[in-house]
Amino acid sequence: MTPKVAAFLGQSAPATPCLVLDLDRVAENYRALRTALPAAKIYYAVKANPAAPILRLLAGLGSCFDAASIQEIDECIAAGAPADAISFGNTVKKPSAIAAAHKHGVPLYAFDSTEELHKIAQFAPGAKVYCRIAVNNVGAEWPLSKKFGTTIDRARELMLEAPTLGLIPHGLSFHVGSQQTGTLAYELAIAQVAMLFTDLKAAGLELKMLNLGGGYPIRYQDDVPDNDTFGTAIMHAMTEHFGNDLPDMLIEPGRAMVGNAGVVAAEAILVCRRIPEDERRWVYLDIGRFGGLAETEGESIRYRITAGNGVTGPVVLAGPSCDGVDVMYEKTPYRLPLDLAAGDRVLIHDTGAYVTSYASQNFNGFAPLAEHYL
Ligand SMILES: *Cc1c(COP(=O)(O)O)cnc(C)c1O
Numbered sequence: 001m002t003p004k005v006a007a008f009l010g011q012s013a014p015a016t017p018c019l020v021l022d023l024d025r026v027a028e029n030y031r032a033l034r035t036a037l038p039a040a041k042i043y044y045a046v047k048a049n050p051a052a053p054i055l056r057l058l059a060g061l062g063s064c065f066d067a068a069s070i071q072e073i074d075e076c077i078a079a080g081a082p083a084d085a086i087s088f089g090n091t092v093k094k095p096s097a098i099a100a101a102h103k104h105g106v107p108l109y110a111f112d113s114t115e116e117l118h119k120i121a122q123f124a125p126g127a128k129v130y131c132r133i134a135v136n137n138v139g140a141e142w143p144l145s146k147k148f149g150t151t152i153d154r155a156r157e158l159m160l161e162a163p164t165l166g167l168i169p170h171g172l173s174f175h176v177g178s179q180q181t182g183t184l185a186y187e188l189a190i191a192q193v194a195m196l197f198t199d200l201k202a203a204g205l206e207l208k209m210l211n212l213g214g215g216y217p218i219r220y221q222d223d224v225p226d227n228d229t230f231g232t233a234i235m236h237a238m239t240e241h242f243g244n245d246l247p248d249m250l251i252e253p254g255r256a257m258v259g260n261a262g263v264v265a266a267e268a269i270l271v272c273r274r275i276p277e278d279e280r281r282w283v284y285l286d287i288g289r290f291g292g293l294a295e296t297e298g299e300s301i302r303y304r305i306t307a308g309n310g311v312t313g314p315v316v317l318a319g320p321s322c323d324g325v326d327v328m329y330e331k332t333p334y335r336l337p338l339d340l341a342a343g344d345r346v347l348i349h350d351t352g353a354y355v356t357s358y359a360s361q362n363f364n365g366f367a368p369l370a371e372h373y374l
Contacts, residue, residue, distance in 0.1 A: 002024070005262075017265065032227050042251055047068050049254075055081070110131075133196075140177025187233060190237040211252065264369070267285065283336060307345065308339070313337075315334050323363075
């Protein structure tokens with residue numbers, strides 16, 4: 001938690017649950033990523049946290065944006081981003097959204113199927129397109145490879161088809177999975193796509209761009225490699241496989257840009273022993289899986305959670321709703337103070353990414369998560 005966030009929580013005692021986020025930390029993260037990988041242009045993955053103050057800050061710093069819907073594109077433009085700094089990176093887009101983005105002047109469109117390529121040709125004629133390759137997500141705590149991306153062979157066919165539809169075959173992309181805790185997946189993916197660059201060049205098609213996606217991790221409970229480790233490994237793999245002929249490089253960090261800038265302040269609603277023979281207390285918070293903590297699904301993302309500083313004992317953590325899946329952590333061992341009681345404040349750290357944007361609308365009457373940007 002940054003000093004600014006701590007001071008706000010101490011002085012303002014905001015109603016909970018709420019996210020409190022330090023924008024200075026986002027600016028620091030942006031600069032750190034630029035420094036770690038100066039060869040790459042940053043396209044902030046808006047879905048991680050689409051709040052206007054974040055988009056305005058990043059637009060001011062010269063960041064580009066990876067948007068997934070026409071709503072996100074409109075929000076980036078409203079925040080001051082030029083349309084040509086936006087990539088429409090979702091491989092699943094409404095025809096009306098493609099047409100509206102094209103009208104705004106958004107230049108870049110992702111696809112991973114012939115059907116989507118045809119949609120782009122129809123609704124954004126002449127646009128630059130890039131094909132998403134499905135790559136190994138080894139090391140990712142939040143994998144994405146099952147739903148997106150195509151094979152190298154299919155990508156080759158689709159890139160060769162693009163010009164016949166009047167589109168500009170601009171490049172390739174991949175995503176190694178979110179909260180990617182190692183560099184291996186990037187190295188494997190770069191090796192794989194580099195072969196397709198070479199292969200397409202031999203077929204007369206020179207691609208200009210490689211989009212290396214997101215995935216850069218933040219520290220929750222365990223140490224992760226730092227930005228420089230990723231930057232060095234990526235540049236090493238790039239020069240090994242592309243030599244001096246580097247394509248334009250894009251990265252799309254989401255979590256690494258905003259995750260560690262925010263803290264959720266919550267309140268314990270009930271602390272009880274549900275099962276007499278279980279030494280663990282059940283702690284029900286005023287935020288749960290539906291209030292924004294969706295990434296606790298499968299206990300994949302294990303946030304650091306603190307409350308006071310007394311002697312601790314084991315707990316199960318659950319949310320406030322009347323839904324049986326609204327349990328955050330039952331298998332992962334969590335400990336909270338033995339004197340924790342209803343009404344006490346509980347902090348959920350490093351929750352700047354993938355929390356507010358996942359909060360439900362009035363499920364059980366609970367309002368979407370309140371947000372404070374400092
Ligand atoms: C979600 C997403 C990102 C951001 O991923 P992080 O792991 O948060 O960095 C980047 N690119 C695409 C296409 C995405 O869907």
